[in-house]
Amino acid sequence: MRRRVGGVSQIYRLQEAERQYNKVGNTFAERNMEQMKAQLQVFKSNLVEFSRKYRKDISKDPVLRQRFQIMCSTIGVDPLALLMSKELKTANKGFWAEFLGVGDFYYELGIQIIDVCLSTRGRNGGLVELGELKCQLIKMRSEGSAQEISEDDITRSIKILKPLGNGFEIIQIGDHKMVRSVPRELNKDQTDILTLAQKRGYVTKDLITAELGWENERIKDAIDTLLIDGLCWVDEQANPPEYWVPSFFKGVDD
């Protein structure tokens, strides 16, 4: 037989229940987090195991490779970060080289390229000029195996890195070859401004108006997205303010 409970005590009971839920909820969330972390570790090692087991298939089959990549991103594992992790860098060099279907030379070069791009990303928004990248790599390599590298080698390495995701790509801006290492695509307006900025390394809003004929709203939007993407920095001590592109500034990455 059901009993009808009075209004006040029911509210009290609900509040108590809520309090209890919250208490348990917090510890639950904590425990959950720990469990999730552990689970993620398991996923990661499973992923490495999976890659090891199926590496031949993955390196041969582009569809499988793409699926592998999607799996990585779904779990939240960045295949590049995995590649750069201490455990995999030296110990499993053979594995990764084979996985990527390349010899030691391109594997090492690939790692170095990732290194330079990741460490300069904060300054140049993930866009570095090919010649500049080559300089940095030569500097880096002069301390180890002094094998010569060409722009072609770099281009090849980047093609190899591409399937790993992270947006590695060589794009042309005006007459400069740029290496992009972020998955963000440049829209046409951004590309146009960057091309304009090549001559002096910067643009001003007036210059954009003069050369491209856009109205102010459009200019502001494009500049704003370039700023947000870290692809340009503003110099307010210039009058009118100048928008500089660090990727075009010689040696900004040293």
Added chain:
Amino acid sequence: MSNSFAFPSIHDFPPFYTFQPTQTTWQNQVALWSEIILSYYRHHKLYRLELSEALNSELFYNKGINRMAEWDSPPKKTTAIIYWRKPEEWATLINNWVFEAGMTNSILTVYEIAHGDTTEGLEFHKLDQIILMKSLDILVKKGVAQTFQGTSADDI
């Protein structure tokens, strides 16, 4: 200045002297400035940053591109001590020197440690007073040194 400091090329990048509006860019900018300041101070063995003078120094005023670092709000203090080396590290250096020079259980004045003939050429020669006292305090806490007042002598 003898053996001038080689500034990284970002120091010649005009926008480096403007407070960047994008958060991630700003964080990077601050980190780069910190690195440059610490390296510069380490190179020239300087310890104090006097705001009034600083803005005229080659560190913050780049004559070549005519750009000057700005303060975005009037600073409350006018001097900063730059720790390009931690007091604990200074303490270790001083302690090692005492040990190697066979000076344990001798009395030294604080002045002698930083300015004496015997310490010329050593890392902590001409060390800033405040940093020196902090380092000695650490040695006192460790129980390897004692300080006496009055003539401000120091027994290690």
